[in-house]
Amino acid sequence: NAGVTQTPKFRILKIGQSMTLQCTQDMNHNYMYWYRQDPGMGLKLIYYSVGAGITDKGEVPNGYNVSRSTTEDFPLRLELAAPSQTSVYFCASSFTGHPNTEAFFGQGTRLTVV
Amino acid sequence: DQQVKQNSPSLSVQEGRISILNCDYTNSMFDYFLWYKKYPAEGPTFLISISSIKDKNEDGRFTVFLNKSAKHLSLHIVPSQPGDSAVYFCAASPPTGNNRKLIWGLGTSLAVNP
Structure with a gap:
């Protein structure tokens, strides 16, 4: 069973670059979430989705966008990367x-913005 | 301000002994509490939960106790095993409906020594 799969596992971005973190699940779950975990901190909810076509903001949505066109996929988009977005997602x-x-949960994506 | 506090960053116990991980919270309206376990380079995995209307929930070697008057919960692991060595997160759910906006603690790193 694949469960929740995230790609990439690691990424280094330069300030101002953009990227998409991919997430897919094969359990036919309606609810999907994106969290970030900063060093020494707990998880904070960025965005969540209750089903295809429906998304909503979490606790720390600024600087991110999401879409949910299918039940399986929930990509997270960073448009203008900033050092404050260095985190594990x-x-x-x-x-x-x-x-x-x-x-x-997926295994996480470790993102560094330099 | 941390609404969910895990005041011990780390804990070390001997194999076979009891591990007690503590969690304090400030919001008396939280209606569910959850414990997740996290190994390095992996995502968190669900361990056990408790409703605010209960004071104890048990699942095998894991028991969670809730003391609402003290706004305190604890996770007991008996007997502790080396494979239990991980970071344990306490999380609480505010009564905001089915959107899982969990509030997470900072985690306690448990080391079980053979």
């Missing part, structure tokens, strides 16, 4: 949005 999915429902 995790994509997750769950069958429902109920907090008691297990969320499955």
Whole structure:
């Protein structure tokens, strides 16, 4: 079972560059999420989606955009990379949005902006 | 201001002994609490959760206790095994419906020594 797959695993960006972090899940989950984890910190929700075509902002959405054209894919777009976006990014999915429902995470993308 | 606090950055225990990881919170309206485990270079994995209407939930070697009056929960691992060595995150869910806007603690790194 692939679960949640994120690509790339590592990336170095220059200030002002753009990139898309890819996330795909094969569990037919409706809910998908993007989190970032800064060094020594907990996870913070960037964006989430409750189904194809529906997205909403989380706690720290500035500087990011998302789309959800299919149930499987939930890419995260950085338009103008800034050093403050240096972080580890995790994509997750769950069958429902109920907090008691297990969320499955990808392995993460370590992004450095220089 | 941290709404979910894990005041011990690290904990070391002997194999076979009990591990107790603590978590304090400030918002009495949180309705679910979750524990996730994270190995290096992997995404978090769900461990156990508890509803705010309960004071204990048990799953094999893992038990979570909730003390609402003290706004405190703890995760007990008995007996501890070397494979339990990981970072443990406490997370809380505010009553905002099915959108999983979890508030995460900073994590406690557990080392179980053989």
